[in-house]
């Protein structure tokens with residue numbers, strides 16, 4: 001199987017594809033630091049540096065399109081339909097390639113906010129575009145903690161298949177059993193699905209779309225979860241002194257409030273008085289890390305490790321995201337944090353790719369049949 005990786009960054013999808021024996025034949029990104037890491041790590045042959053808009057005609061044939069596309073607002077030209085206009089956006093480049101190359105599958109990844117942004121219009125536009133070009137589209141909200149990683153990181157994966165009967169690749173029958181018999185019955189027949197134009201203000205954690213129609217539901221369990229890992233399990237033994245700021249953190253704590261509770265699995269010890277900004281928190285290591293991001297303010301976060309306080313190292317960022325320790329070592333220390341923060345955890349998309357390209361799936365018949373028995 002051949003894959004391409006759009007908006008490749010440091011190659012989260014590439015690591016996943018390599019681990020599954022899928023060959024990446026083409027990759028692209030506009031960031032010089034990401035390009036340096038990608039080329040150092042995977043070679044220069046298949047990586048193309050620059051704006052995707054300049055490469056659309058060069059994309060080769062492939063079976064699987066992957067990409068964590070930037071979350072960029074759409075234009076409002078199509079608002080009268082309740083949708084927005086994807087024309088001119090980076091997302092539109094994905095649709096352009098899918099239409100032209102017609103790969104069997106796609107696996108896309110984005111932030112949780114995509115489901116509710118602009119009262120659901122953004123995601124509706126995405127579903128509309130992908131489902132109108134001949135794919136059965138399925139999405140699911142996933143969390144890194146379920147993939148053996150010590151990080152609360154919620155991400156939506158959106159997969160596509162050239163298939164026209166309702167089924168789920170991303171839910172096991174145990175996950176699907178959360179649907180009521182009525183929901184399962186609606187899910188099993190696209191005639192009963194709603195038009196995407198009639199979407200509500202936010203999309204649920206799981207759903208399907210086909211030919212401009214969709215069905216969605218809140219599915220909370222995740223039956224395929226790996227063993228949980230805590231932050232303390234991935235820390236470096238004794239990093240360089242530059243990562244420590246024990247004395248001034250002790251001063252700061254005098255003006256902070258003691259919190260001492262877990263929020264989304266993250267142990268929060270102190271917060272700066274009067275400010276709920278996570279960037280000013282002191283975290284413990286008994287839980288998982290908060291979502292790593294690409295913003296530099298993150299480096300002001302402090303973690304209490306033993307009796308000392310320090311920030312995390314790039315090696316720890318790599319481990320928290322599930323990359324090899326020295327994945328980004330070819331670029332400067334401070335350039336590594338945002339690259340890891342922007343990346344997709346390979347373990348999360350390995351799972352999604354494996355399921356998306358599998359021949360097994362879950363149908364809704366057994367759950368909806370229960371309704372007939374009632």
Ligand SMILES: C[S@@+](CC[C@H](N)C(=O)[O-])C[C@H]1O[C@@H](n2cnc3c(N)ncnc32)[C@H](O)[C@@H]1O
Nearest residue numbers: 007008009010012029030031051052068343344
């Ligand atoms: C959310 S990140 C994806 C990270 C990637 N999945 C990874 O594992 O590292 C989005 C990427 O899109 C890239 N990007 C933004 N605009 C672009 C454009 N016009 N053409 C190509 N790449 C672009 C950014 O440089 C960034 O690396």
